[in-house]
Amino acid sequence: MLSSTRFGAAFLPRRATVLLSVQFSFGNSAKVLPCSTNECDEFLPWLERKAGIEVSSVLSIGSSTHGRSLFASRCIHSGDCILKIPYSVQLRSDNILPEIQRFLGDAASSHARLALLILFEENLGQASEWEPYISCLPQMGMLHSTVFWSKDELDMVQCSPVYQETIHHKACIEKDFIAVQQVDIIFWALGHLPHYCRDVTFEKFMHAYALVESRAWGTSSKELSLIPFADFLNHDGRSEGTLLSNEDKEISEVIADRGYSAGEEVLISYGKFSNASLLLDYGFTLPYNTHDQVQIWFGMSQFEPFYEMKLELLDKHQIAAMDDANGIETVGNHFTIREVKSARGWGRGIPLSLRAFARVMTATSCQELEDLVREAAQNDGRLARRPLMNKIKEIEAHQMLLERIETLMQGYSPCILSMQLKNTCTENSQLEMRRKMAIDLLSGELRVLRSASMWLKNYCTSLSGG
Incomplete structure (x- = not known):
């Protein structure tokens, strides 16, 4: 297999x-x-x-x-x-010492286990059977995932979803580190703390963790x-x-x-x-990445007219809605937009689920919501997967998407221009490299958003007979 x-x-x-x-x-x-x-x-x-x-x-x-x-x-x-x-x-996450496995239980992820294995072999030095390989791995300070970026460096990508995802991901690594520290405490109490656990700082653990994320592969059995x-x-x-x-x-x-x-x-x-995934996971970007995409949050206020009815309708048709992670009183979901290759094409870069969500959101009466259900039944059974028969409401839904996307676009161009105008002559090579990565990331996401904006404009114009 x-x-x-x-x-x-x-x-x-x-x-x-x-x-x-x-x-x-x-x-x-x-x-x-x-x-x-x-x-x-x-x-x-x-x-x-x-x-x-x-x-x-x-x-x-x-x-x-x-x-x-x-x-x-x-x-x-x-x-x-x-x-x-x-x-x-191959070094596998289940190769970690059995006593460590036993105490970790399910508290730490596979990434954390393999990171611990790297630290163990690293601390053995030349006594490790894996020393020729471990010595070839990048040392501290040589990785460029955004989890290693300073606050000022991370601010360069503040308008991108990568900014919040980096913060979230670093918190997940910290959670795994806490689980590792608990093993430390247990072994200390038992009087046989492994020598490689004594010097495990969060910085060392995060470095080993990033090595795993950027280099590990999985099999069909999901083994790391x-x-x-x-x-x-x-x-x-x-x-x-x-x-x-x-x-x-x-x-x-x-x-x-x-x-x-x-x-x-x-x-x-x-x-x-996408460059977002490459930057967060591997620490590099491509100047023009054909797989670039943008993840956007689209939410609905709990004070929205017919909120409960809309929520029930979305849930029934398996268009998931979740609470806003920022604590705002909204529900919605993250939708991934890809580049629309042709402004007059079918708009396949814009998820049908997002367009359906917008059609539900713009409904202002029970009758309109009932019409959505009826039209779904007349077609393939899926909610708002086809254009609404009411052209005015169809335009309204897509104009709402257009406004949201154009609002997001406004934050990109100033950031890109600011970085391009920076004088890098006196700056270190690491900052210059990360600035280039930030420009690659934001330029690609802006290209995706512009393609979606252009398609939505043309779609609305065609419906209005313009």
């Missing part, structure tokens, strides 16, 4: 690093010859001895503009299997794994290649999706992730 899942945080459907392994691709991959070092020369033979099989005969480790990378050591053809890594040489050598492969959003897990053979492998010449960097896809 084959499967492939790149694990990440629970963000927009959701996760590399800079210097040691920056897992991203800016357009076409440059043809850069590998730079040979003793560390690189020794890593693959060590892994193959540990695995007991040949991992790869066509890849070598080197450096490119992306950081640590894998290159074709000879010609590769489309369809070739370019690496095989047995489960036996760090896969040495495979995680040196960098990301190309246009690639069709990915890492596959064969549960029957207990092996992970990569099949080349195209041909590569000797000396060319080999790239795979981590998934169809």
